[in-house]
Amino acid sequence: MAAGPAVDMKAIEGVLGNHPRGATDALVHLLQDIQEAVNYLPEEAIRAAADHLEVPLGKVYAVATFYKAFSLKPRGKTIVKVCLGTTCHIRGAPVVVEDFQHGLGIGPGETTSDMKYTLEVVNCVGACALAPVVIAGEKYLADVKPGTILKRLSKGK
Amino acid sequence: MRFTTPTELADKSATLASTDRKIKKRVLVCSGTGCAALGAFEVFDALVEAADGAKLDLQIELAPCADHAEPLYATKTGCQGFCQVGPLVHIQPDDILYTKVTPKKAREIVEQTLQQGKVIDKLLYKNPETGERIAERSKIPFYQNQTTIALEGCGRVAAESLDAYLAAGGFAPLAKALTLTPEAIIGEVVESGLRGRGGGGFATGRKWRSCVAAEGDERFVICNGDEGDPGAFMDCCIMEGDPYRVLEGMIICALAVGAKRGFIYVRNEYPRAVSRLQAAIDACRAAGLLGDNILGSDLDFDIRISRGGGAFVCGESSALMRSIEGNVGEPRAKYVRSVAKGLYDKPTVLNNVETFACVPAIIRERGKWFRQLGTEGSAGTKAFCLVGKVVNTGLIEVPMGTPLRDVVFGVGGGIINDRPFKAVQTGGPSGGCLSEEHLDLPVDFDALTAAGSMMGSGGMIVMDDHTCMVDVARYFLKFLLEESCGKCVPCREGIFQLHAMLDAFAKGEGKTGDLAKLERLAEDVQVGALCGLGKSAPNPVLSTLRNFRDEYEAHIERKKCPAGVCQAITTFLIDAEKCTGCMLCIKACPTEAITGQKKKLHAINQELCTKCGACRLVCKDDAVVTT
Numbered sequence: 001m002a003a004g005p006a007v008d009m010k011a012i013e014g015v016l017g018n019h020p021r022g023a024t025d026a027l028v029h030l031l032q033d034i035q036e037a038v039n040y041l042p043e044e045a046i047r048a049a050a051d052h053l054e055v056p057l058g059k060v061y062a063v064a065t066f067y068k069a070f071s072l073k074p075r076g077k078t079i080v081k082v083c084l085g086t087t088c089h090i091r092g093a094p095v096v097v098e099d100f101q102h103g104l105g106i107g108p109g110e111t112t113s114d115m116k117y118t119l120e121v122v123n124c125v126g127a128c129a130l131a132p133v134v135i136a137g138e139k140y141l142a143d144v145k146p147g148t149i150l151k152r153l154s155k156g157k
Numbered sequence: 158m159r160f161t162t163p164t165e166l167a168d169k170s171a172t173l174a175s176t177d178r179k180i181k182k183r184v185l186v187c188s189g190t191g192c193a194a195l196g197a198f199e200v201f202d203a204l205v206e207a208a209d210g211a212k213l214d215l216q217i218e219l220a221p222c223a224d225h226a227e228p229l230y231a232t233k234t235g236c237q238g239f240c241q242v243g244p245l246v247h248i249q250p251d252d253i254l255y256t257k258v259t260p261k262k263a264r265e266i267v268e269q270t271l272q273q274g275k276v277i278d279k280l281l282y283k284n285p286e287t288g289e290r291i292a293e294r295s296k297i298p299f300y301q302n303q304t305t306i307a308l309e310g311c312g313r314v315a316a317e318s319l320d321a322y323l324a325a326g327g328f329a330p331l332a333k334a335l336t337l338t339p340e341a342i343i344g345e346v347v348e349s350g351l352r353g354r355g356g357g358g359f360a361t362g363r364k365w366r367s368c369v370a371a372e373g374d375e376r377f378v379i380c381n382g383d384e385g386d387p388g389a390f391m392d393c394c395i396m397e398g399d400p401y402r403v404l405e406g407m408i409i410c411a412l413a414v415g416a417k418r419g420f421i422y423v424r425n426e427y428p429r430a431v432s433r434l435q436a437a438i439d440a441c442r443a444a445g446l447l448g449d450n451i452l453g454s455d456l457d458f459d460i461r462i463s464r465g466g467g468a469f470v471c472g473e474s475s476a477l478m479r480s481i482e483g484n485v486g487e488p489r490a491k492y493v494r495s496v497a498k499g500l501y502d503k504p505t506v507l508n509n510v511e512t513f514a515c516v517p518a519i520i521r522e523r524g525k526w527f528r529q530l531g532t533e534g535s536a537g538t539k540a541f542c543l544v545g546k547v548v549n550t551g552l553i554e555v556p557m558g559t560p561l562r563d564v565v566f567g568v569g570g571g572i573i574n575d576r577p578f579k580a581v582q583t584g585g586p587s588g589g590c591l592s593e594e595h596l597d598l599p600v601d602f603d604a605l606t607a608a609g610s611m612m613g614s615g616g617m618i619v620m621d622d623h624t625c626m627v628d629v630a631r632y633f634l635k636f637l638l639e640e641s642c643g644k645c646v647p648c649r650e651g652i653f654q655l656h657a658m659l660d661a662f663a664k665g666e667g668k669t670g671d672l673a674k675l676e677r678l679a680e681d682v683q684v685g686a687l688c689g690l691g692k693s694a695p696n697p698v699l700s701t702l703r704n705f706r707d708e709y710e711a712h713i714e715r716k717k718c719p720a721g722v723c724q725a726i727t728t729f730l731i732d733a734e735k736c737t738g739c740m741l742c743i744k745a746c747p748t749e750a751i752t753g754q755k756k757k758l759h760a761i762n763q764e765l766c767t768k769c770g771a772c773r774l775v776c777k778d779d780a781v782v783t784t
Contacts, residue, residue, distance in 0.1 A: 027483035028466055059484075066485040066642075067466025069425045085387035086582065086618045087544040089632050095769045099747075123469065123636060125426055126390030128544035129191045129240030129551065140194030146771035147747020 011037045012045050022054045027063055031070060040071045076111045076118035080153065081135040085124030093132040095146045097121065103150045117153075159445040161453040163332035166323075173324035176219055181227035182271055183249040184215075187312060189236025189394055189552070190429070192243035196259065200244050201233055203263035211267050219320045229271060232321070235398010237312035238552040239299055242282060247294060247312075254294035255280040285548065285570070299549045302567055304530065306538045307354070307391075307514040308554045311398035317433060319440040322401040328446060330520040334409045335454050339369065342413040346516065348524030350536030355381055355472075355509030356584065356613045357689075358535075358602040364496055364506060368414045371497040371504035378411045378419040378458075379500065379507040383477060385424065385469040386585025387636065389616030391540040392510035394552050396423065396430035399514065400437035404460060406513030408451065409520060411458040414506055419460040422477050425467040434462055469586075469640035473688050474499075474507045476642070487642045488688035509614065511540055531557030535601035539612070545582075545619035546573045558599040561591070565619055576621040580704070584613030586633045586640075587693030589700025590626060609700045611693075623773070625722035626705040627712050631659040633697035641690065648691030651682035655698060665726040667713035676702065721783025724768040728784050731759050735780035742772035742781060 015033045019026045030053065034045045041064050050057040064070045082100075084093050097108065100119050104112055111118040127133050130142035134149060141152050160166040186192075186201040208215035208229070215229045222228050237245045242256035246266065253276055255266065262280060269275040281290040282297050291297050305311075315321035322328070334342050347362030368376060380403060384392040396403060407419050423431050438460055441447040449457045463481045470476045471486040475493075478500045480486035499505025515537060519527050528536045535557040541564065544550050548570035555564060565571070565581060572578050580590040589610035591598070598604050602612045620629070634656040643649045658675050661667050679695035686692045702709060711717050712726070721727045731742075731751075738756040750766040753759030761772070773781040 025481070025483035028480060029464065029483075032464055032466070062485050063466075063483070067425075067468050069465075069467035084636075086616070086629075086632065087388050087550075089387075090545060090618070090620060090624050090629070092770065092774070095771075098767070098769070122426055122467075123385065124387035124390070126190045126384075126393045127194050127240075128388060128390070128542065129243065130194055131544070133194070142194065145745065145774070146769035147745075 007042045007044050008038050009044060012048055016048060016052045019052070021052060024053055024055050027053055027055060027060065028067065031060075031064055035070060040074050042074075071109075071118075073111070074115070076115050078116065078137050079118045079120060081120045081122045081125070082108075083123075083125045083127070083131070083133045083135070084121045085128065085131070087128040088124075088132040091131040092146060096132055096134060096144050096149050099147060099149050159443065161445060163335060163452050166328060166332055166452060170323045170326065170329065172221070173219055173320050174326075176221055177324040179222060179226060179228060180230045182229050182251075184229070184231035184266075184271070185234045185237070185247040185249065185313070186231065187235075187237040187243060187245040187247070188233040188316065189240065189243075189312070189398060190390065191236070191240035192245055193429075195243050197233070197244040199260045200246065200258050200263065201231070203260035204231055204246075204267065207263040207267040208271070210264070211272065213267060213271060215271075219318070219324060232315040232318070234313060235311040235316040236394035236552050238308070239297075239549065240552065241548070241550040251276075252293045252295055254282060254297065256282050298570065299551065299553075299568055302559070302563060303554055304538050304556050305554045306518050306527070306530075307395060307511045307540050308399075308552070309518060310402055311394055314399070316398050316400070317436055319401060319437070319444060322399075326521075327401055327517070328405055330517040331405050331408055331412075331446070332452065334412055334520050335452060335456070339413045339415065342409060342520065343369070345519060345524040346413075349519045349527035350524075350531075351512065351515055351519060351527065352535060352602060353509055354511035354515070354539065354614065356386075356587070356611065358612060361508060361512055364508070365410065365414050367494070368496045368504045368506045373504040375418075375503045376414055376416040377500045377503055377505040378407050378414065378416045379477070379481070379505060380407055380419070380421040380510055380513055381472065381474070381477060381507055382421055382423040382427070382430065382510045383465050383472040384427075384510070384614060385472045385640075386614050386616045388544050388582075388618045389542050389585060389614050391542055391552060391615045393424075393427050393430055395510050395514050395540075396421075396427065397433050400434045401441070402514045402517055403434070403510055404437055404441055404447070406516035407460060408446070408456075408458055409516050410506055410508070410513065412456050414504075416506070417457050417459070419458060420463050420481055420500070421460060422463045422465060422471070422481060425465045431462060431464060438462070468642075469636070470642045470688075470690050473690055476688070477507070478505065485642075487644045488690070490687055511615070532599060532601045534603045539600070539615060541615045541617045543569050543617050543619070546576065546621040546624065547571070547619040548573055555600070557601045560596070561598050561600055562596040564600060564617065565596070569619065572619065572621050576623065578619070579622050579624055580620045580626065582610075582618040582620065582629065583616065584611035584696070585616050586636050587611065587689065587696055588613045589696050590620070590629065590704060591700075592704040609696075609703055611696070623720055623722070625718050625720035626701040626708045627659060627662050627718070628720070628722045630697045630701045631656065631663055634659060634694070637690065637694045641694075645685075645687040645691060647682050647685030648687065648694060651678060651686070652691070652694050654678060655682070655695065659698070662709065662712040663718070663723040663725065665712070665716035665723075669713065671713060672702070672706075672709055717784065721770070721773070727768055728763065729761055729766055729768060729770070729772065730782050730784060731761060732780045732782050733758055735778045737778055737780070739777070741775045741777065745771040745775040747771060
């Protein structure tokens with residue numbers, strides 16, 4: 001695993017404390033909580049989760065890599081989600097993804113080297129009236145026209 | 158308060174309803190996903206602040222008041238449906254709908270409408286055909302022809318308030334169900350003809366009955382809120398906008414089948430649905446509507462939320478159950494029915510959000526009432542998300558059997574910019590594309606399946622002549638390629654190869670004879686795959702091949718994309734006869750590939766053009782053409 005920033009073990013242990021030891025069915029939940037706390041799933045967290053829930057490390061790794069919501073790599077400060085639902089697709093979302101590639105040099109799942117943005121693609125966020133839509137952090141950017149996204153990101157609207 | 162008898166519940170509901178009736182003006186601010194993204198919460202806060210500034214007593218909770226009082230009341234509701242013109246503010250009892258409301262308009266609404274009873278003309282919906290402003294919501298074409306059952310409360314009541322749900326008659330159906338035998342409850346659901354709204358269309362009552370018949374010491378009720386079909390957000394709206402109705406449907410189901418524990422599996426992308434459902438569960442526990450001895454009866458039932466991890470396959474019932482158990486969400490073969498061996502191998506009823514949302518109304522009005530709506534094989538109504546290249550994007554509910562044309566052109570208002578209609582896609586990635594000749598089909602389970610598509614969960618994506626059907630099929634295959642869990646070979650490798658072929662077509666690398674190969678492989682995947690995801694994966698290919706074969710042939714034989722979407726084989730040009738020299742395309746072009754002066758013919762430099770289509774999007778004269 002690539003060397004990332006220092007792992008906040010305290011935060012991870014805090015999350016572990018919210019789930020009873022050996023509660024195998026809490027695995028997905030626990031990993032979600034950890035990711036919420038530290039923004040991704042560091043190797044240490046995966047080992048700690050296996051230990052705490054008393055499940056094989058391989059199973060935790062399988063679950064962590066099966067579900068798309070989990071990231072094993074550190075993610076940027078702002079997570080930018082480009083919706084690739086059908087409506088967004090036919091209204092031009094693929095061009096928005098290309099704009100990231102051209103402008104910031106990142107593709108889906110990648111993070112800029114300054115750790116500012118991570119690009120993720122998601123399948124429909126249920127805001128089809130705003131298509132194509134991009135969610136930057138918590139902010140929804142509606143009707144994103146070709147070639148405009150990076151400017152709008154820096155302005156935040 | 159904690160209700161220990163159905164009578165206590167009825168008394169409280171009656172008190173709340175009488176308070177509710179006294180409300181002189183009711184301001185309902187839509188806080189569905191679309192409106193919220195456009196700033197509905199800011200609008201709400203601005204309204205409360207403006208009322209405060211005007212010394213108006215604007216209540217935001219249903220509080221008891223004196224007999225002669227005429228309170229003003231404002232609340233945030235779930236999705237009101239008409240996302241296209243949000244944020245929406247609906248004012249009752251006058252039925253005024255304000256559209257595209259911004260926080261700046263709050264003062265005007267408070268002063269003019271709440272204080273003086275005047276309608277603000279410029280906030281009303283404008284009919285694009287006649288140009289007239291329409292004041293009453295019920296007279297807007299989008300809302301006419303709709304019948305709401307699953308969405309009965311969505312957009313009408315406070316989404317987060319148990320009191321508001323009770324005031325509107327909520328949980329009375331549960332109280333009624335407690336007086337019935339489990340078999341009588343199931344009998345009503347069977348009689349109603351309700352079929353699963355998640356896409357399968359299996360008879361709900363029959364499912365409940367087989368669960369009761371299955372052997373097991375414990376039973377489970379699961380609500381499937383893993384709404385993964387892109388372009389479908391009905392369940393999201395119901396969970397966010399009327400969470401108590403979903404819980405009530407599940408509690409009635411638990412009563413009928415004898416379950417003590419329930420789960421709601423919510424999709425990862427719906428954080429607001431999770432928080433609203435959790436708040437509703439907590440409120441129900443405190444009120445004695447969940448937990449031990451519900452309303453003082455023998456019924457013990459509790460519900461837990463399970464959050465999805467962003468895997469489409471988890472919408473499949475057996476995969477979903479594995480995911481709740483904390484495992485990788487891989488489906489299993491269908492010969493083991495989950496009603497008999499489901500979650501933790503115990504008998505389990507799994508229904509979709511919308512299915513559960515229909516249950517309270519069915520118990521209240523009886524099964525017969527539900528059955529007389531809709532068509533012979535598909536009773537009741539269905540919620541749809543009408544999206545894509547349609548004028549009125551939004552959430553709708555229409556009786557089963559409504560012709561597609563009435564949905565797309567009536568409720569939907571036709572195609573954006575009056576472009577020609579090309580197709581409507583239903584059923585999500587497992588569904589298909591229907592063409593113009595299918596526009597008079599009645600929308601129900603059987604008619605859509607017979608036409609080579611399917612009902613699915615309710616996404617309805619409208620496409621115009623600028624949508625490439627090869628690209629659409631490729632899009633769905635790419636989606637399924639990424640979502641295939643990889644357990645069985647026909648799905649994992651088959652979809653990969655299907656996608657590779659379509660990718661080649663889009664790049665102009667298709668060869669004569671490829672279509673026959675494509676069809677054969679598609680049929681093999683249909684037969685060989687393990688679960689519904691794989692079996693239905695070829696549908697987008699087969700349905701577009703059936704209805705739009707000429708487009709495939711154009712890609713393969715002529716190396717051209719007639720819709721001008723597939724970039725590798727498309728060239729953008731400006732039609733000298735149509736170009737008026739308005740410079741809109743020059744401004745829109747992100748790579749400065751277009752040159753020209755005002756009122757002079759523009760030109761595209763092909764070396765700089767990235768074929769993004771921005772110019773065609775903005776051109777009002779149809780002067781940007783593709784070859």
